[in-house]
Amino acid sequence: MPEEEINYVFVMLCLGALVIALVVIILIKSVSLVEHLYSYFYKKPLYTHFYFRVKKLSPQHQEFLKQNFLFYTRLSTKQQRFFQHRLVTFVAHKSFEGRDDFEITEEVKLYIGATAVMLTFGMRNFLLNRLQKIIIYPDVYFSTINKVKHKGEFNPHLKALVFSWKDFLEGFDNDKDNVNLAIHEFMHVIQINTHNHKNISAVIFSDANKELENLLKQDHLRHKLINSRYFREYAFTNRVEFLAVLVESFIESPQVFEQNFPEFYKKIKEMLNYHFAGY
Template identity: 40%
Template sequence: MINLLFLFQSASKNNESSSVIFVVLIVIGFLIIAGIGLFKFVEGFYVDFIAKKPLFRHLYLFPKELNANQKRILENDFSFYKRLDVKQQKYFRHRVYTFISHVDFVGKENIKIDDEKKTLVAATAIMLTFGYRDYAINLVDKILIYPTVFYSKLDKNYHKGHFNPGYRAIILSWEDFVHGHKIQDDNLNLGIHEFVHALHLSYLHSKRNNDISAHIFTSSLDALHAYIQSKANLKLQMENSTYFRSYAFKNDFEFTAVIIENFIETPNEFKIHFPNVYKHVKQMLNFNFIGY
């Protein structure tokens, strides 16, 4: 009888303890959800009414590091990285590492995937999103690299580069990628062009989920279009300019890709020709870095 009473009392205490723990977990969960909601509200207000940028961009408990060869490639052959300060370079390497770790690189027609290809392609993508906190391009999980121009069965044509959202892939001619990367003042950069297509479409999808990076990009792009439309003859001036190639005016996606190519490669010339358009693109990418 005594043993049964003891067991009953012990069970009651255990149930009470479990109930307390359960209540505490509910309270903690509620506080976390409320905190996240409050942060999103404050950041949304900050982005819309104070500054078109996230409250913070970098927070990594355990930043990852590239291998020595990958790091050397950035230091020797990626000019944007070389302009960053030491802390920014550390963050940039972490993001490049993360991109390489989460994206499949596939060599086509017997081309070998090595550190150079992974590092330069990943760094191109990371450069475009370095102004954001949420830097993943959600519609890209594969990079297909051909040695040169490749044939597409979809449109029965040859391409230097292509973004396939259904296959979630960026497809590149390595010869043309390298050509665009090496010549940095002709406003022709295949890697930038194709990644902007992926970024643009990804952000149109993410906009529905209140993604802050998507909101900054799409709202700034909308503001750019509104500005161009509000200025008599500005679009015509841009079309007739020798600064932008005519392909930019094929459609909205090509316009976005081309103006960002120009912005990255020749920022000073962009500022001289179209200073207010330049400001909108800079805001769109939150690009507050040396040289821009």
């Protein structure tokens, strides 16, 4: 083949590749624009779950979820498969470390991972990339961050979440008091994880959070919150703690929450994209 023809073919291949790349970029941008418009009106992503191969838990671990997570039992069969897939994936992506001779068992990983999956089940991005390590003590521990004893905390600089296992379990033993250490601390992780992120779930979360804060500025709603004593006083420490406490109540007593504070309930539901049974 003459050199001129080779050059021509090469140029045409390059142009073809460039056109294909541009078409792909335009399609991606168009889908992103459509989804943002969709989320603006409907307050949720176009889709949440899409997996090439769904991973499954063992029958024994599936039974563990049924016995310990009411949330899981409320899901449809299809949603339960997605929950299992996310749980297997989440646990595989995190490091679990025991302190003071605490033993990391499969049950420990399932309990912790299922809590994270429950809270992010309505979000497309669920791996919480700003969390890498989960450290568990058998009981309250001495925090090197603020030099006091703690039940749990999230260190965003070390990407580490720390729990007292005793207090972790107590949060699930009583699911009617609106106090759950695991839910509370994972909400701090989610807040950090969605900060300044551009994925659609993070955008929806952040927008709803801003609207939630605007509701809190309304005197009559703020006074109603405080006087009701439905939320414990710790909720009014700051806005970060306020959201974490609200989500504890949202998960444990959604019907009471909706009945008494429908405005706040609606925003939490939007933030978590909870559009399924029980919520």
